[in-house]
Amino acid sequence: MEPHPRADTNTAPPTQQPGEVERGRDEVEPGRDEVGRGPEVQSDRLRFLDLAARRIGRGVDLDETLRGLYEVAIPAFADVVLVHLREPLPTGEGQSAEPLVLRLHSFAQGPEGVVTAASAGAAGPVRPTVTGPFAELLLARQPVFGDVPEIESVVAELLESVASMPTAPAPAPAPAPAPGRRLILAPLCGRRHLLGTVALLRAAGRPAFTADDLLVAAQLGTHTALGVDASMPYGHEASAADALQLRMLPSSLPETTGVRLASRYLPGAETSQVGGDWYDAIPLPGNRVALVVGDVMGHSMTSAAMMGQLRTTVQTLARLDLPPEEVLYHLDEQAQRLGSEHMATCLYAIYDPISQRLLVADAGHPPPLLLHPDGSGEVLQVPPGAPIGVGGVPFQTLELPAPTGGTLVLYTDGLVESRHTDVSTGMELLRGRLEAVAARVAPPPLDMLCDAVLTLLDPDARDDDVALLAARFDGFPPLNVAYWFLSPQPQTAGRARQLTRRALHRWGLGSMLDATELMVSEVVTNAVRYASRPIALRLLRTDVLRCEVGDDSPQVPRMRRAQAGDEGGRGLFLVDHLALRWGATMLSTGKVVWFEQQIPEEYRQRGPDAA
Incomplete structure (x- = not known):
């Protein structure tokens, strides 16, 4: 049997902010006070389904799609929503023959009307048998009430999951004659596969679901399944881009005499695409080491791929033992030959532990910070150059002392810039944080220093990748x-x-x-x-x-x-x-x-x- 048809999703999107549920002035929530209001209730139901189609369809990934369902359904239609998705989600043309293993995603009405997420999978996966009555009902692609005898065990597990949710209302008692009419179980049927199921529950004190509510539940399930279906290619691309980027970053830092190294990398927010941040440390002749950090502008698979090409080029140029300005010059030439519209920023430094000197050249990148042995921090005034890929702009090398016991911190702009903080302010905050750590522990261990620096990040305002490389100068006797x-x-x-x-x-x-x-x-x-x-x-x-x-x-x-x-x-x-x-x-x-x-x-x- 085919899924219920989708409501028209071509309607202009609502004007409310993300996370808000649009309410018409006279809109009535489905299932509430329906007695004696036949035509008006039907009109309200259609408006509700139109809103649901637009809000759920706005999601670009799995999390946003499920959140759209929760925001629409709670509390207008139900008090608790439990979504079980197949794990892993099926792909391809044919019907999957793998066992039907479902993973729980749960939301409930919390304090003061706030929709709060419970821990995904906290109650453990539900594992129905493909040949069992529950699987047969799902494969029939029809929503059912919770009082169907064939799924009593599944209903018991669902109610147990609800009871374990700290924000969930207490399950309704068992008033005769229809205790299961406070639960609707609807399949999530994508274009090619059964993706899972959604359970909609009402607490005591609200009217039980009606037969018409089965149609509403079917529509909610259909819109959600189509949204999950649409998000799967995005998820696969993002996963592939993440894997590509992580494979291109160094798996470990070299151990060289005269300098100790530590690094951190944090991907951007889950809703953003992969970026092109990278770092590297390359041993050079004479116990010297090249320290590199860069950032390809943009967030896409192309950015990650270009990052890999530029990093490989830097490694090749570094092994020719060129001065920093020459490395950036040839890197700029290579970026232009790649023929990409993407540009990149890069900072390249060479530390010599024998002469205890540092050479630094900058291509449009935020300047490094030097934490001196006495605990004072300094933003190095490196001559700024144009980003890689602009072409025709010379680069300059700054030579300065690298005191034994000092720490050089290289980073990408995701560490010091966010929606609420500009780069200059972020660099001052970073300098202050380095000095604060050094004031507590002198000298601070590199891992402690890196972890303390990352506490500057605001998770709610950050949407860019962060690459961090710290080098402690030990010198060479x-x-x-x-x-x-x-x-x-x-x-x-x-x-x-x-x-x-x-x-x-x-x-x-x-x-x-x-x-x-x-x-x-x-x-x-x-x-x-x-x-x-x-x-x-x-x-x-x-x-x-x-x-x-x-x-x-x-x-x-x-x-x-x-x-x-x-x-x-x-x-x-x-x-x-x-x-x-x-x-x-x-x-x-x-x-x-x-x-x-x-x-x-x-x-x-x-x-x-x-x-």
Whole structure:
């Protein structure tokens, strides 16, 4: 049997604010004082159904559709509305053969006439059997009163659910002859599938439902089912966009010597579409780290996809070790080549724990905040550039000290801007919150700091994503660094071995001397072969001993197996065999070849210059 036809939904929408129920001056709620008012009651019923069609049809997602039903039906038609939807909701053309598992969504009339939501699923899912009488009634697509003998057990569960709702009126007693006439159970039949059921209950003191009210209930169920049907593609797209965005964000932050990192990400309000906020932390040669935060303008699948493309581009550019302004310049070029109307803001910073300096460039993004070691906060005055995608606008890099113990906070505008707060006010609030946390705990743990910052958000006024990245500057002890520039001459490899020997003796790492000297000699010899400018040799001591050799040649060395008669070709094979790990990093000015060795535990603990 086909569902009841829908009322005309092309009528202009009502002028009341969202959440209000439109009332005609002489409108009478269906089911109240109907005796002796036949034509007028029918007219009232039609006006009520017209209102229901417009209000329920306004919903763009599942929550709004169900709220529309509740606002229309309570208290005009019922005192309690229980909606059970299939879980998961069926999709596709054919009838689902899965068991009919329903999940509870419940609303009731609360204090002072306010419609209040009970906890969804608090009473647990109802699990009727597909072959049982209840399922047969639902599949027949007809509303029924609660006094149908075949569904007595279901009615008992529904009444038990109502009794557990703190805002629900007490269930009606069992006056003869029709105790079930205070409950109507109507199926929710979508275009292709049975989606669930809606139960409408009246409390004691109100007239029982009539046969005409079954028609009203059927119409309410039809409008709700069509609204749920229409919201399913939106829900699937939003879910896919959310998954896409979360997959593009870093699953974890890198652990680098000299800086500690923490991050937070909060999606926008449930009624808004997915945005394009992102953050990243990218290790660079020399124990430096690039800190990035960006925001693609707009909220859509396109925004999320463009965010992923821009983030990948930033990672590629960062590994070329370009200055911040150059990274933003090339990122702007790439955004224009994408041919999208979307623009983005981005802030790119490089922290060097050895020199304890910070380089920052800005492309239309809110400036970062620096929480100094003494607990004072500062909004960094970074030269503002145009957003990514504008084109033709140069970017500038600001260089400033990065004090040990300081904390840099990067964020997107969703943290400092809302419907009630402008960006400038929001940044001052953020600075005040950072200072307040530092006043209580010095220095504040990064996770505590991030959580405290998020308390600034107003859930009722926020509709944008929030990305937050915090970096604590630990610095790098100068005594744990050895740095030289060597001319590319045949005797340079010997000089490099001599300098390495001195540094390792100073650090109390004599047991590592033979292997380290051999690897340094091989890597420096390879650099001398191709370099035209001085070679940089740097040793870093942390939990590992790291050696970096930089030259101006773009040719990256490749490991190969030497033949029996070859005089060379075994250098990288030895490095690969002796080192804990090794690699080569391309730079805009050449390359850096590096390797690391594990320092024995006893030397890490008692070395003279241990960090």
